Amino acid sequence: MLLLKPPEETLLLPASTPPARLWQRLRLQDYIYTLLPLGALMLWLFSLPLFNMRQMNDLGLISVMPPSAIIALVLITISFCFTLQDARFREPLILLHIALLIFMLYGVTALVEGAPRFSSVYKHVGYTDYFVRNGVTDPGLALYFSWPTFFILGALFTQIAGFHDATSFVAWAPLAFNVLYFGPLFLIQRSLTRNRRVIWLAVWIFFLVNWIGQDYYSPQGMNIFLYLVIIAILLHWFKRAPGAREKSGNWFKRVFRARRVREKPGRERIEKHRVEEHKNEGMSRWEWGKRKVRWWVEISDTIVAPSTFWQKVGLLCVLFGVFAFDVSSHPLTPFFVLISVTALVFFRRIQPFWLPFPMVIMTAWWVLVVGYPFLAGHSNMVIGSFGLLDSAVTLNVTSRVTGSQGHVLITELCLIMTALFWLLAFLGGVRRLFQGYRDLTAILLAAAPFPLLIAQSYGGEMLFRIYMIALPFMAFFVATLFYERASRLPTRWLTVGLIVLNVVFLGLFLFTRYGNERNDYVSTQEVAAVRTLYSIAPRGSILIRGWEGGPWEFQNIEKYDSYSLDDSILTVDIVDNEYEALNDYVKQRNPPAAYMIFMRTTQASFAATSGLPPDRLRQFEHELLASGDCKLIFKNKDAEIIEFV
């Protein structure tokens, strides 16, 4: 790193390391801060058999989490805070805490649940299965067949690793994705500050407040990683060097703007001095303010990694390769990349200036040419909500606060956690501003995703995506609340504040991240029932599930017409018990066979989100069977299959 500013915020480390062996340098605290997290891990591992998933209520996983597991998580959080505050800063110990936190928070469901969780995961397994079997794409089937690269990658891995299908490994996707996020996240934080404590605290907070749950086996889970990699490359190697003056060179080098730069390290201090001088020269307050803002915006970041011309060429190749993967695997994330990169270029945070242009061309080409079959049929869905901020807010916030009492509480906690986190980030940003730090890069990247809320509501999920994309930078500002200067040693009150905030975040995380677990949890019995259904249903059959949720469409998706009872196309009014409407629909379609499946998950999902009495769906099933038009052909602990006769 180029150290252009006096290292006032560089962490105070011992000037010289004593030439002693590692074990001689270890103190009692080092042993404690190693054994505490490992002890917490052991306690947590011993707690795993005590999870009784069938006792779960509307509060989700926390309702069946044994107290020992919660104590283990609190213990590791407190241990992290003490380790971070220790005068002798031990990065390996901090890393140990973060690694264990990721494992405990994101690996828990894979360990306590028998089958992969979350309905959408099964749909994505179905897309992967399609590529494994057919080796071609079919844009008519679903949106993601126009953005298929992630599923193609999944199909490739399934075949090379020798799995029967993707259900063998998708349960570990949240853990794997969060491990992947660590690298670029660390690089990003390191390019924002030299204060090691802020860097590690921001990384810790990122994992502690990532409640959105977009890290399941999905294109967006992978694309968050790709987004972080692109931003990490740009912030780490492509920042405009302070006071850079370019030497003459050939056109190729001019285009890449990767020449060596002559550094003028004192420039920013000189500029600041000039601004202060003007104030003394009788300049009006307004003029002086404007000049100060301009100075604040124009001064480059001081942390830049040195790189040669060919390194930059190589890094640009990696960057555009990663962006090509991004563009071809997800319809939304490229726009987050575009808006962030454009903001950085516009405010002269990074170079070369032309970066957004090829990115726009790549995105436009994919959306308009490859994605055309989807776009043509869904143009209203894509651009219909443009500019409708009211509708976006309703879909993203208001409409979510409905359903059962427990579900409403969880949704409200999600909103509270988001608001609290953003408020703390705002306070951290303001504090840094008054302290004279120029964090324009972090501010731009934290704010850049928000305009997309006006462009698209994304089916009520845009706010989630914005939260996720802004998260690394918001976490940075929250972390800066605790460390004004690294040279100032941590106080006792600061440690208490740090512990309180982290424990609050941890508590909220357990409610928000796994609050809908009752709907998202899938049992092995349900998977077995749906596999049975696929084994008996002839090609062209109509398959209807009781409500949304559960393992669905994970096999032979092109061979069946799959619906849920809540699909508007079926027009079944469940309140008036219109099972005749369902029968009529099936008879009208005249398929080779038609089946309906009721599962534990669909029942839970119905109870949480339909707004109807929880036993209404069960009644509907009984009345359907009593009508004589259907017969029960399969039943296990968690599922029943009914065939239309």
Next chain:
Amino acid sequence: MKYSTWLWPTVLLLSALAIWVVYMFLPGSVLRPYIALWFFVLCPGMALIRLLRLRGIVAEYTLAVATSLTLEALIASIQIYTHSWSPTLTLNILIGICVVGALLQLYVLRSTSHPGEQSVITS
């Protein structure tokens, strides 16, 4: 030759050999998913990224993983769109990239020092 110069090329060559052997000759091996995961996530990218001689282990690993996944996704996607889907061919291409990258590392990095060992420019 320095330890850091030959270690990764050796690991990459052995990984390429291991994935080829389990894929071709030991399809039922219990080690196959683990070897595939290791190769899939890191090897092709590391074979190329180390040629850039970047400073910092986190940077190197991050870009190696991103490059590996990108290469695999793009090569397999090209096959899907050209109706020539073949996991075996993709794997062979990836092994080829890995072997060529490892040999290039031995050749290119043999006599040059790592930029990380150069002095850091400070004011």
